[in-house]
Amino acid sequence: MKRHALPPRLWHWLNLACVTGLFMSGLNISNAHRRLYWGEWGFAPEDAWLFVPRFPGWMTIPGHYDLAAARDLHVLLAWPFAIGLLFAWAAMMLNGHFRRDIMTSTAEWRPAAIWRDIVQHLKLDFTHHGSKYNFLQKLAYGTVLGILLPLMIATGMAISPGMDSAWPWLSEIFAGRQSARSIHFLTAWAIFAFFVIHIALVLLSGPVRQIRDMICGGEA
Amino acid sequence: MRRRAVIAGIGALFTSACSRLSDSKAGEALLSAAEDWHRKAHRLLGGRGALAREFDRADISPFFRGNGSTDPDSAEYKAAVQNGFADWRLAVRGLVNNPLSLSLADIAALPQRTQITRHDCVEGWSAIGEWTGPQLALVLEQARLKPEARFIIFHCADRLAGKPYYESIDLADALHPQTIVAHRLNGEALPVRNGAPLRMRVERQLGYKHAKYLTAIEAVAKLDGIGQGKGGYWEDRSGYQWYAGI
Numbered sequence: 001m002k003r004h005a006l007p008p009r010l011w012h013w014l015n016l017a018c019v020t021g022l023f024m025s026g027l028n029i030s031n032a033h034r035r036l037y038w039g040e041w042g043f044a045p046e047d048a049w050l051f052v053p054r055f056p057g058w059m060t061i062p063g064h065y066d067l068a069a070a071r072d073l074h075v076l077l078a079w080p081f082a083i084g085l086l087f088a089w090a091a092m093m094l095n096g097h098f099r100r101d102i103m104t105s106t107a108e109w110r111p112a113a114i115w116r117d118i119v120q121h122l123k124l125d126f127t128h129h130g131s132k133y134n135f136l137q138k139l140a141y142g143t144v145l146g147i148l149l150p151l152m153i154a155t156g157m158a159i160s161p162g163m164d165s166a167w168p169w170l171s172e173i174f175a176g177r178q179s180a181r182s183i184h185f186l187t188a189w190a191i192f193a194f195f196v197i198h199i200a201l202v203l204l205s206g207p208v209r210q211i212r213d214m215i216c217g218g219e220a
Numbered sequence: 221m222r223r224r225a226v227i228a229g230i231g232a233l234f235t236s237a238c239s240r241l242s243d244s245k246a247g248e249a250l251l252s253a254a255e256d257w258h259r260k261a262h263r264l265l266g267g268r269g270a271l272a273r274e275f276d277r278a279d280i281s282p283f284f285r286g287n288g289s290t291d292p293d294s295a296e297y298k299a300a301v302q303n304g305f306a307d308w309r310l311a312v313r314g315l316v317n318n319p320l321s322l323s324l325a326d327i328a329a330l331p332q333r334t335q336i337t338r339h340d341c342v343e344g345w346s347a348i349g350e351w352t353g354p355q356l357a358l359v360l361e362q363a364r365l366k367p368e369a370r371f372i373i374f375h376c377a378d379r380l381a382g383k384p385y386y387e388s389i390d391l392a393d394a395l396h397p398q399t400i401v402a403h404r405l406n407g408e409a410l411p412v413r414n415g416a417p418l419r420m421r422v423e424r425q426l427g428y429k430h431a432k433y434l435t436a437i438e439a440v441a442k443l444d445g446i447g448q449g450k451g452g453y454w455e456d457r458s459g460y461q462w463y464a465g466i
């Protein structure tokens with residue numbers, strides 16, 4: 001048996017491409033109106049809770065300000081991103097990957113156990129005992145897969161006026177379109193924070209083997 | 221070091237491929253297909269007649285921001301403002317059996333719809349206002365659309381960067397109950413900033429579809445030959461999506 005099966009490997013790289021494109025085109029879209037609000041409406045500086053910096057060209061797709069092109073790419077990549085995540089969840093639930101490797105047990109939530117895991121991470125000891133992932137990994141993957149990525153899709157749909165007519169309850173859940181837009185922005189950066197930690201830990205735990213295994217599967 | 225260069229190279233290739241997607245014929249087709257899937261998905265999930273949310277008076281934003289043209293500077297428009305739009309006419313023409321030329325009094329005499337809705341700009345901001353006017357469906361009923369009519373074009377009195385503003389929608393949105401020819405905002409005559417004396421409300425789409433300073437409504441079979449053929453001022457000029465429900 002491989003360390004990573006083929007479908008999660010395919011999804012992993014498809015998702016990386018989608019999230020990268022969505023994030024960078026999203027920063028271009030953010031440049032169109034650099035203020036965030038809570039509630040349904042907001043347009044003026046005095047309504048804003050956050051003034052967003054202008055993101056420079058090297059952080060955005062396209063590399064210059066182009067709202068139309070950035071939106072085109074954003075709404076195109078939204079399809080493989082959302083459908084890919086849907087398939088990933090369906091597969092994980094059906095084949096037991098979720099129960100076996102990502103779902104945590106009550107024992108793992110004991111403070112002493114969590115502390116042991118933190119200390120082990122700080123010592124850069126990445127040996128796993130028994131299960132495939134340790135507690136912090138399960139927590140991180142579970143949060144990204146189960147909360148942050150779905151939240152990007154839900155808030156993205158809540159921002160769309162067409163979806164808002166089709167499913168009016170969606171933006172009501174987020175207490176208004178401008179709140180949904182704010183959460184969309186914050187969640188995007190939370191995913192970026194995960195990305196940075198993820199890359200750092202891959203680099204610290206034998207990057208050649210980690211990347212090779214995520215491409216070729218590796219030995220279990 | 222070489223591996224790092226390869227990874228950087230793949231990254232650069234990806235971002236530049238994304239940036240230049242719309243330069244190729246296939247890329248352009250893909251982008252317009254994605255736009256189409258969104259439109260179909262919205263109408264599948266909510267039905268063609270799904271209503272935009274309506275709000276309470278208490279939700280109205282204290283000011284309604286104007287964007288794009290906020291004070292058209294043509295001599296004709298200035299003169300129309302001067303005499304209180306007394307001679308303003310709205311033409312209804314194109315693929316109709318009964319072309320119309322409506323005064324503001326004619327429009328006010330039609331059954332009115334008042335709705336408090338949220339206006340979403342493509343840039344990201346929103347404002348809530350109360351709009352009043354007849355449903356476009358009523359106007360089109362009087363004009364009697366010909367069966368070959370598929371799109372409704374809105375012609376406007378304002379010009380941006382020297383080009384006349386215009387917009388277009390399909391019949392699903394044109395005949396939608398919340399699509400109105402608005403002449404009042406928050407109980408007052410429409411301010412110049414927001415499109416006086418007449419503007420469209422197309423509530424399930426972004427702000428640039430809501431044509432202001434409305435002078436004519438034209439029924440057509442296709443969008444070719446109007447402006448540069450992409451169905452609207454911003455669509456022609458900057459490549460904005462024609463379906464602005466996303």
